[in-house]
Amino acid sequence: MAAAATVTGTSGLVGAAVAAALDAAGWAVRGADRAPGRWTTVVGDLREPRVRRSALAGADVVVHAAALHAPHVGRVDEREFRAVNVGATEGLLDDAQRAGVARVIYISSTSVYGHALVPADRAVWVDEGLEPRPRDIYDETKLAAERLVATADAASVTLRIARCFPEPLPVLATHLLHRAVGIADVAAATVLAAARHTVTGTFNIAGPYPFTRADCPALHDDAAAVITARVPEVAAAFRDRNWPLPRTLDRVYDSGAAAAALGYRPVHGVHQVLRTRQDP
Template identity: 70%
Template structure:
């Protein structure tokens, strides 16, 4: 049944990219929170009721009709760099965003949530003498067409006529468990936490701006120098149980970490509290409860 035919007190949320990993997770979380979800994607999916290319205005209008909220996750991503022309990135990541924002405003949407990426920080993520502390005060320095177009879309969202918020999500795609565990120490997030952040961003309708969304990390800004020299020692001090669990699994404990993503601003503004960090992954790997 088309989500638009259902009724819920929270309102109607249009989710672009609803057949993808992040879009489908957001759609499910919004549905659980009482929203009617109308998904739009080029391919079928559990939450997708409008199938088509968002570069076509009739598709956008069908997706946005009567919507209270636009949640925009659809995009070309980093793996497409070098495989698709730069103009394709601009058409999809920037042109589609501009069209959606114009149509959403004209049709009466009252809230826009844009899903961006911590990748927009680009060259600013490269450490010098210490790990980079990545909060929203760090100036993005895009390194490729993906970063450029995601940042350009962020600017459109910030300037649009509708109340808007952007979430810059950190690494959250599937990876081998040892790699995933290492990244969850400092620069990754579980897609379930992304979905929870999205619901908060939609619910807190007066909060605007751009926020990093990452996992629950154990570090402080003053750790940055030590993390670049002996991350194992910092980890042993901060999370000895995690270090032991890595060893029990036969996974190497990193000796250096190059960056830490900080979600403090999202915690303060939205009440964001990630729960599926490296400890949960380790429990899952050991066969414990949690999934």
């Protein structure tokens, strides 16, 4: 009998990708979301206990991806943010404990680093040792939910995922050099976290980048020169498309901890975008 995974937010971009990847890996997937979707079997608000209990029935693992996100800041009341991102998470964890769920995977965001992402004289090297400094209600509530997950009775993993939503190609290509991640890599990381029963902790999930920590001063001063030196084929592809190379980069996300603990190996980077996608 297949192990069972409950995934919340399965009608959204990340939740749907995670549900599909878990299904492909042999998990029995049960999805929950406020809106219908391909992977959503329980439609309802996770603030309601009956919805949570229905979603968690029979689950061995819960992947909690449902949340209000950064685009909702300023459009949704802060009390709503706390109720959805923190209150519903707390209720889900309580109900998961009662249901005997053995493992919790929380989908967080690199956005929680907040003000710590602002560079001084060099690009910020963003690993898990960087202290989060939330800048808005989204960051605050995601970090608060992380803390709830970390203190849950079940073994837990928090995945701080980098930017992974659709963007214009020149912007996407630039972000995939240092601060974005392919949605398929996010899903793959989640499958790894679900299967690695003894691994706990918080991990950045970002793309394959060509830079090292030693590049940070130069990336701040002349990113175009560093890109040309490190990945000349990418610089040439940008020039061929009349896309400007960035003059400065403010940060580089580091997924080394996830590579070591989970075996995470991102593959959907800037090279793939340049190979497979054409200008509109």
